[in-house]
Amino acid sequence: MTISRGASDELSETQPGTATLTLDTQDGWLTPGNPNSGYFPFVRRNAPIRISQAVMPAHVGAAPWPLAQLGDDFDDEVIDPTLWPGTYGAPVETGGRIRIPCVSGTPAGVQSARSWTLDESHVAVKASTVPAASTSATATMSLRVTSTTAGTRLAWQYDAVAGQLRACSDVASVDAGATVLTYSAIDHAWWRIRETGSLVIWETSPDGWEWTVRRTLATPAWVTSQQQQVELAGTRTGSGSADYCEFDLLGAAVRPRFWGVVNEFPVEWDGLLSKVSVSATDLFKRLNKLPVLRSMLGMEVFTVDALTGIYSFLAAYFPLAEPAESTSAGSVAGSGIGALASTQVGVGGGLQFGDEGVPETAEPAVTFTPSSATAGRYLVGDMGPQMASDSTTWLPHIQVWIKTSTVSRAILGMHDTVLDHQLVLALNASGVLTVETTQDGTALTVATTSSGNLADGKWHHLVFDGAAKRVYVDGAAVGGPLVATSTQDVRTLYVGGYRSARLFSGQIAHLSVHLATGPCGAVYAASYGALTGYTGEPADSRVERLARYAGLDSVTIRGTTHDPVASQGPGGSGVMARLREVESTESGHLYAERDYYGLAYQSRDLRYNPSPADEVFTISYADLEPGLRLADDDQKLVNEAEGTRPGGATQQVSAPSSVLAFGPYEPSGGALNLLKTTDLKVADALYWLVSRYANPAPEIREVPIEAATMPFFLDILDADISSYFTIFDLPPQALASSARVTVEGYTETIKEQSHVIQFRTSASARDSVWILGDSVYGVLGTTTRLAY
Incomplete structure (x- = not known):
């Protein structure tokens, strides 16, 4: 078995982890499609695979x-x-x-x-x-x-x-x-x-x-x-x-080495012998193959139910973002909900898809332009028998974005086939949001919220919680529980008016219907932050949000320094690309876990000032395999760096003495585009890079160890990305008798009674920061790099 994970060095992105296993399959159990296999039908591509090392005491x-x-x-x-x-x-x-x-x-x-x-x-x-x-x-x-x-x-x-x-x-x-x-x-x-x-x-x-x-x-x-x-x-x-x-x-003491999915099961024959060389890739493979993301607002609609803590699901989602020539709007929730058709009421008025939508989304919206409250176009559709059945079992919750300057209009409404159960969200004569309901076919009961005037020409996010009977506007509850009653058997949905009257004038976008066993409105209301693309949220929260967009339950966050990050609101890129943006902005480290199906994200401060207590093991030079080498080259040299942020200044930081000595060296990717929220933070990031690599000291970059022969085998197996260990008793020609290194990645080869690990390392001292008065990290001109 051979497993490789991590990065080649600290300036490189962590690559997808890979594993290859050559296995005997004379019994045919690992032959794809073999119905007589004890593993059938799971001998297939993308089958989950986990590799662990059991160390016997x-x-x-x-x-x-x-x-x-x-x-x-x-x-x-x-x-x-x-x-x-x-x-x-x-x-x-x-x-x-x-x-x-x-x-x-x-x-x-x-x-x-x-x-x-x-x-x-x-x-x-x-x-x-x-x-x-x-x-x-x-x-x-x-x-x-x-x-x-x-x-x-x-x-x-x-x-x-x-x-x-x-x-x-x-x-x-x-x-x-x-x-x-x-x-x-x-x-x-x-x-x-x-x-x-x-x-x-x-x-x-x-x-x-x-x-x-x-x-x-x-x-x-x-x-x-x-x-x-x-x-x-x-x-x-x-x-x-x-x-x-x-x-x-x-x-046995078990240590996980790899978690991923199988790429292929190629079976080879040599006479009567049969073997299969399985190859597998970790979670990054799946993340790299995911479709491009919608806007953050759209992704919140799709994934927010994971945060409710109760049983809830997305029943219908109408982004209302169809092209300009469209005459109907569809649900993208995948639940078989029917389309909403543009429907004429009276004479005159219009309905136009493709107009500018909610800021930060880069997605269009539909605009309603009735000639009067009873003449124009709106959207009407039959949501089908499944919605009718589900809305009887579970409680409906509604999210929608609106923008209007006209009062006394209906935003949307829904009812069952005989009008016994009806629900309408509307604006009254003062532009205040109202909830109108009936559950027995009698006249609609009107509950007025404390929303204030929403007919102010601005975008507003509305949430109706059908369990708590509460309404949220722009992230906040507007009044206590309403007298609104439950809706059941709802099938017909109106958007931009209700039953041929009170036709809406303005824009509507991102209408979604969620069904749940209890209150979820407060969770859905937090989606209002998508209006600004969640600008200013800490980097760890952004990573967790993006992980949720990828369908991951959680991501392990390590470290404590997490700067605010700017918006990634518009869609069009994949989740890995967005995670990489946060990683590079924060000088962090992102990788797939080796012991479960999940991600890990490390902030830069995790590597500050390692001490002996932080080391997973120490090892003598004499116990290493051949191949230890001290490197001193320009591979990591960076003495000029230029960077900018969304809507910010373009800045440059340089180390003149290094430029004089070696000539200019920029980062390999050129100018940096960072998701910082202030120009000062951009300057800090550029300084952090140049201060560490303007004149990098010689370092050990590869450390080969035959781990199975070491009495501290388990400690070696515990070493992971950003772990430290020290090599002592180095040869007399070395710069010092010992060297502390940081693990950036490794390749391990596992055989019977052998477990060779080739660690890819960097100099731990490069991440040291100034501690005033400290005998090690406070030496003027040597270890006085300011923390970032």
Whole structure:
């Protein structure tokens, strides 16, 4: 297996992470389209793939050993008699697992020697195969830590008949207070019992990396006073077919190395041999293939339901941004809602698509120009039976943008087929927003909000919350709950008037209907910030917003310095391009996580002034693989930088002494276009770049390590982008006896008993900033770079 992720250096963008795996597929299980494969039909392109390294512990020193040192990968087809001196019921090692029979009336299992202790330690195992319930009275598999008293033990126990997983602290083989979980083959794939801080903790994990606490208990006295025995067991009682349970990777420490999707499964043959060379790419592949974004306003409509915290969804979205020659408007929500047709009322008046729309969106709007309140054109459509059904089950919420100078007009309305249920949003004679409703076909009841005059020729964002019966205008609630009643079975939708009257004069844009189980209006109201493209929001919030646009639940933010960023309102570019704009503006680092389906974003201050406590490991030069090199060239040299911001000045920062010595060097991409909100922040960003690279010191850029041979293997595997480590005992020709480096990326090659990692690094000192009076970071003229 070969995995590559990160960047080539700190001035380069993080590239999509890749993995290649050459696997034996003589059984045909990895042949695409093979219906006899145990993986069918998931041997296909874009199948998710995760690679993890399981590091097995070794017990050192004299007994008793901490249980964290008990490890067995069960890979050699022979039960280790030293680790497992007690076996019963004919367990065997096969296929890289220990298989324990589950035969009625014949308990089976393996037992360790009583030479281990759980005190401030832990034991973990993967429950690979669980027994079937069949027709048995009981069928179980268990991980047990036993005391010297029979029946007194800590255990995880799976009960196949009940479909339950139990966290037990047995006394006399019984625990009335056991925590009982409904078993999940995914969530409960790994079991762990650990003791720390006078507590015993039972945990489960889907992958051996991320653990969930399921039970805690004050540590029984025997845990700290006795040596324990570990037992893996299977049982069956009553009738039922005999089968088995299987455990694997006992004591393994798991470290994720890659999360991505498969590009291809090319199968090759050489005689009777068959192999597949799988290639995969991380989350960046998907992000780079996403369609270009709509405006931020449009993307908020599509994705804001992810923020409501309750069940809510977009039922209809009419951007009303059709070309000028259009005569109807469609929904782009993908729910099958019918189009709205331009409909004539009386004689005269008009309706025009393609006019200038909401600022910052670069998307047009529809303009209504009636000759009177009863003569002109508006939009009418049948939203269909699905909307009628859904609006009876869930509560409707409406968003819409309007711009008008005319009072006493209807903005929009909807009703069912017999007019029993009606809802109208309108402006009264004072231009104040009103909500009109009926739920029994009687005259409309009018509720007046405290919106003030909205017929002022400006764009306004309106939200109607059908659950809270509350209205929001331009991000704020306008009055308390209204008398508006619920609407049901709504099918017919009017935009720009209502039932041939009160024809709207002005512009309407971005009409959306959301359905929800409860109030969501306050969440939708926050979309008013799209009017300015969310100018001024912190960079971390912008990254999270863009991640939401990409369909990601969250993004991990690391670091604390996040400047305000300018608008990215208009659409037309992809989500990765926009994320890169924020990354370069903030001198941050964006990359795909290696342990789950998500993004990570690091602010620049994460790298300020690393200390020994920040290092993930230290390593001697003698323990490195051949190939360490000190680089001193002009690869990173930058002594002149020009930059600007949206609507701001063009500025330049230079280092005259560097220009004199080396000639002018600009950033590789030329002038910088930064999403800063002030000219001062642009100047700060340019200074930060030039101050670090006007005369970069010699540095180590590649560090090769055979990690599998190191006693601190796990620490090496913990190193990720922006991690630090120190190389000590460098050769006498080096500038110093040690060097601290920052990880920018790495390529690792994993083989049997080998794990070579080629770290791509930079000099950590380059990110140091001034600390007044500090003996290291306050040396005048040496480490007095101002923080940015």
